[in-house]
Amino acid sequence: MNFSKQVVWITGASSGIGEALAREFARNGARLVLSGRNTAELARVGAACAPAETLVLPLDLGDAPSFPGKVAEVLARYGRIDILVNNGGISQRSLALETALDVDRRLMEINYFGTVALTKAVVPTMISQGRGRVVVVSSLVGKFGTPYRSAYAASKHALHGFFDSLRTELEATGVGVSILCPGFVRTGISVNALTGDGTPLRTMDEATAKGLPPAVFARRAVRAIAQGRNEVYIGGRETWGVLLKRFAPGLFAKFVGRAKVR
Ligand SMILES: NC(=O)c1ccc[n+]([C@@H]2O[C@H](COP(=O)([O-])OP(=O)(O)OC[C@H]3O[C@@H](n4cnc5c(N)ncnc54)[C@H](OP(=O)(O)O)[C@@H]3O)[C@@H](O)[C@H]2O)c1
Numbered sequence: 250m251n252f253s254k255q256v257v258w259i260t261g262a263s264s265g266i267g268e269a270l271a272r273e274f275a276r277n278g279a280r281l282v283l284s285g286r287n288t289a290e291l292a293r294v295g296a297a298c299a300p301a302e303t304l305v306l307p308l309d310l311g312d313a314p315s316f317p318g319k320v321a322e323v324l325a326r327y328g329r330i331d332i333l334v335n336n337g338g339i340s341q342r343s344l345a346l347e348t349a350l351d352v353d354r355r356l357m358e359i360n361y362f363g364t365v366a367l368t369k370a371v372v373p374t375m376i377s378q379g380r381g382r383v384v385v386v387s388s389l390v391g392k393f394g395t396p397y398r399s400a401y402a403a404s405k406h407a408l409h410g411f412f413d414s415l416r417t418e419l420e421a422t423g424v425g426v427s428i429l430c431p432g433f434v435r436t437g438i439s440v441n442a443l444t445g446d447g448t449p450l451r452t453m454d455e456a457t458a459k460g461l462p463p464a465v466f467a468r469r470a471v472r473a474i475a476q477g478r479n480e481v482y483i484g485g486r487e488t489w490g491v492l493l494k495r496f497a498p499g500l501f502a503k504f505v506g507r508a509k510v511r
Contacts, residue, residue, distance in 0.1 A: 250475045253278035256327045260310065260367065261337030263290035265436030266386060266470075268297075269463035270334055273471045275301035282323050282330075284308040285337060310337050310363025316370040329378055332474065333371045335364040336386040338404075340438050342454075343445035345399035352447045353400040360404035365411055372415075372424060381424045384474055385412050389430050389487060393494045395505055401442075416479065425477050429470050430491075432484015433460030461485065 257274045261267035263285035271281055275298035282304045283291045295303035304326050308319055323330055338360040341352065368383055375381025390398050391405030409428060416426035439454040466483055473481040482488040494501040 250277050250471060252332075252471075252475075255279050255331040256282065256323070256329055257332040257334065258282035258284065258306075258323060258330055258371070259334040259336055260284045260308065260364075261386075262294055263287040265438065266431065266434055266463055266466060267334070267336040268294045269467035270336065270470060271298055271303075272464070273467040274332075275303075277471065279332075280327060282306050282327075284319070308367075310359045310367070313363065313366035316367050319367075320370050320374065324374065330371055330374050330381065331378075332382045332384060333368065333375075334384040334386070335368060336384075337363070338386070339401075340398065340442035341401040341444075342397050342439060342442045342450045344397060347445040348400060349446060352443050352445060353403070355443065355447065356400040356404045357407070360401070361407045361411075364408060368412075368415070372419070375424045376419075376422045379423045382427060382474065382477070383412070383415070383424065384427045384429065387428050387430050389432050389482060389484065389490060391428075391430055392482075392491050393501070393505065425479075427474050427478055428480045429473065430480065430482045430488075431461075431466060432482070432487040433457050434466045434484070435460045435462055456487075 252274055257279040259267050259271050262271050262283035271283060271294050275281060280302040281298060283295055284306045285291055286307060286309050288305065288307045291305045295305050306319055306322060339356060341356055364385065385408055387408050388405045390402045391409050394402040412426050412428055433456045435458060439457045440451055442450045444450055461484060469483045482491055
């Protein structure tokens with residue numbers, strides 16, 4: 250894999266999967282743009298990616314009007330954008346009926362509208378270059394719903410609809426779309442997940458704690474991106490759920506209803 254001098258812009262680069270992707274792209278020669286809200290953590294990740302060139306670019310996915318200015322900052326520094334990795338996002342841990350509608354809206358705002366808005370701001374540059382790739386970090390929960398994640402699953406399912414359509418529209422432009430669906434990856438995702446009243450859960454799920462190390466996820470993800478894959482599932486046995494739902498949906502419904510994996 251060679252991403253030599255390619256400009257890779259990663260959202261949610263301050264921790265977890267985004268940090269691991271930044272380190273993996275750096276190892277493969279990329280120049281990086283690191284985005285998220287926590288500037289100190291972005292700077293830490295940037296230092297860990299040395300000697301790769303990095304631009305720390307604070308960005309809130311809830312602030313779409315700021316995105317054109319952010320694109321201009323990246324172009325002023327690097328002159329191009331080869332890969333946009335839409336990784337930033339938040340999860341949820343609450344029963345649907347105990348989740349305030351504001352929380353449903355917040356998950357859609359950050360995970361879906363933030364991602365869509367940033368993509369719309371970046372893709373015209375890729376089209377004018379005649380080359381580029383948009384990567385979306387969805388989830389297995391973007392392929393099937395599970396307990397405690399109704400709003401999160403909805404936001405991730407929405408991404409599949411949007412980005413599958415976008416891929417078809419970009420077909421002749423040289424710009425590709427890769428959707429990555431992680432299973433359980435050992436990050437702070439559940440710690441930061443919103444509960445029904447919008448406050449963070451602040452505890453690590455058992456399944457997440459036993460998940461793939463982020464560096465292992467990142468190696469597999471970057472390989473899939475290099476191969477130009479349209480959609481990949483990366484995790485442990487939980488990835489079998491995609492096939493089970495497709496080919497035995499009745500059995501899957503019984504199984505997932507009982508699983509109650511928080
Ligand atoms: N870990 C898993 O098991 C798993 C499974 C399936 C999918 N995923 C997906 O993987 C992606 C990364 O999550 P993670 O597991 O690495 O968890 P994480 O450590 O909590 O990382 C989430 C990242 O998103 C950023 N973020 C959150 N709200 C943001 C906002 N308003 N604006 C900009 N950035 C924001 C955070 O950065 P700041 O706090 O600095 O803003 C953080 O870097 C998410 O899209 C998640 O849905 C994870």
